[in-house]
Amino acid sequence: MTGMNKRIVALDIGDVRIGIAVSDPTRTIASPVEVLKRVGWGPDTRHIRALCDRYETDEVLSGLPLNMDGTEGFQARKVREFCAQLEKAGLTVHYQDERLTTVTAEEALLEDHMSRAGRKQHVDMVAASVILRQWLDAQPRDSGI
Numbered sequence: 655m656t657g658m659n660k661r662i663v664a665l666d667i668g669d670v671r672i673g674i675a676v677s678d679p680t681r682t683i684a685s686p687v688e689v690l691k692r693v694g695w696g697p698d699t700r701h702i703r704a705l706c707d708r709y710e711t712d713e714v715l716s717g718l719p720l721n722m723d724g725t726e727g728f729q730a731r732k733v734r735e736f737c738a739q740l741e742k743a744g745l746t747v748h749y750q751d752e753r754l755t756t757v758t759a760e761e762a763l764l765e766d767h768m769s770r771a772g773r774k775q776h777v778d779m780v781a782a783s784v785i786l787r788q789w790l791d792a793q794p795r796d797s798g799i
Contacts, residue, residue, distance in 0.1 A: 660679060660681075660710070660711050660713065661676055661677050661678065661679055661681075661709045661710065661711045661713075662676070662677045662681065662711060662713045662714070662715050662748075662786070662789075663675075663676050663687075663702065663705055663706050663709060663711060663713070663714050663715070664676065664677070664684065664714070664715040664716075664717070664750075664782045664783065664785050664786035664789070665702070665714060665715065665716045665717065665782055665785075666717045666752065666778050666779070666781040666782040666785055667716060667717065667732075667733045667736055667737075668692075668778060669692065669732075670691070670692055671689050671690065671691055671692060671778045672689070672690040672692060672698065672702075672778065672782075673686070673689055673690075673777070673778025673779040673780070673781050673782035674686075674687045674688050674689070674690060674702075674705065674779055674782055675687055675779060675782035675783035675785070675786045676705075676709055676786075677786060677790060681790055681793065682790065684783040684784075684786035684787040684790060685783060686779035686780050686782065686783045687705070687779060687782075688779055689778045689779050690702075695736060695739050698736070699736075699739045699740055699742075699743050700743075702714065702740060702743075702745070703740075703743045703744070703745065706745060712744060712745050712746055713745070713746050713748065714737070714740055714745045714746065714747050714748070715747075715748045715749070715750055715785065715786055715789050716733055716737050716740075716747055716748070716749055716750070717733070717749075717750055717751075717752030717781070717782070717785040718730055718733060718734075718749040718750060718751055718752055719733060719752055720751050720752070724751075737749075748789070750785050750786075750788060750789040750792075751788075752781070752785050
């Protein structure tokens with residue numbers, strides 16, 4: 655499959671959970687998939703690799719938690735270290751600035767009148783879909799001309 659006809663799996667990587675979203679094959683729609691409770695690098699990497707296999711892709715988009723001034727801090731380093739494990743598992747990793755995506759996800763869930771408990775369960779995968787949507791919107795499109 656060509657890059658423009660292949661899904662991409664997006665991750666919102668936290669210390670406790672990883673929110674996961676996926677694009678459609680044409681890379682126009684971002685859909686939340688699940689929230690993975692972190693177990694450890696090995697099991698987490700295998701789970702994400704298996705998801706990529708299921709969606710027939712080897713591309714992953716990871717949110718990168720930058721500081722508000724745009725610099726990379728401790729959390730960004732932890733995300734890059736985990737993504738290095740994904741690369742060792744044969745996946746290609748792209749990064750997207752994820753500043754304020756959790757806030758955007760929370761607002762979307764509030765607009766849907768979701769309970770606090772429901773928001774806590776869903777916010778990470780909705781944040782992953784926000785990260786993916788932002789990345790997809792920034793990609794050049796083939797105008798077909």
